[in-house]
């Protein structure tokens with residue numbers, strides 16, 4: 319049955335409610351706490367496909383199902399669910415939204431879920447190079463993960479490990495305060511990372527009133 323456009327718009331508005339408060343990270347987290355119980359329902363209704371973007375790419379670079387993988391901004395665990403069903407058994411989730419962490423935990427697909435963010439000033443209690451891979455879907459966008467998270471993610475990734483980031487292409491538009499693209503480029507230029515692939519996909523949202531080009535970026539730590 320065709321979906322009613324008002325209903326689609328409502329689900330889309332709910333799902334993207336963190337955007338209007340993106341200048342205030344605390345409000346962003348609060349909006350995900352409010353959304354946690356219905357996040358998956360809204361996502362499925364509007365055909366949100368960032369988790370699927372990362373899910374498709376990861377096995378191509380990390381075929382080992384026992385690999386230690388950190389899902390940054392795991393939210394309610396949509397990506398973890400997909401990877402766990404495929405046999406990935408050492409998934410760690412990280413997210414500052416307490417309520418989203420609770421939903422992700424209830425799915426039983428992560429070995430560990432940590433509430434917090436990965437910043438040099440609040441480092442996670444893992445040794446350098448602990449993870450074989452870092453994945454992130456839908457989390458690199460203004461007010462969420464930004465250039466300040468990248469050094470700690472690089473520290474946590476082992477040499478030869480992969481970082482797979484899926485997000486909406488427009489979310490990485492460079493501004494004075496949002497400098498993820500140029501920061502990643504800096505690490506490539508200084509031979510810390512190698513960009514191993516850049517892929518675009520359509521229909522990041524099946525319904526939206528904006529550019530819905532998705533991207534999947536893959537980096538290997540040298």
Ligand SMILES: C[S@@+](CC[C@H](N)C(=O)[O-])C[C@H]1O[C@@H](n2cnc3c(N)ncnc32)[C@H](O)[C@@H]1O
Nearest residue numbers: 350369391392393396415435455456457462463
């Ligand atoms: C659009 S949701 C994506 C959730 C999940 N990865 C998915 O694709 O369904 C963005 C998530 O990023 C989290 N977040 C916001 N700031 C963050 C940060 N600095 N580090 C990690 N996660 C963050 C939010 O709490 C939220 O759960």
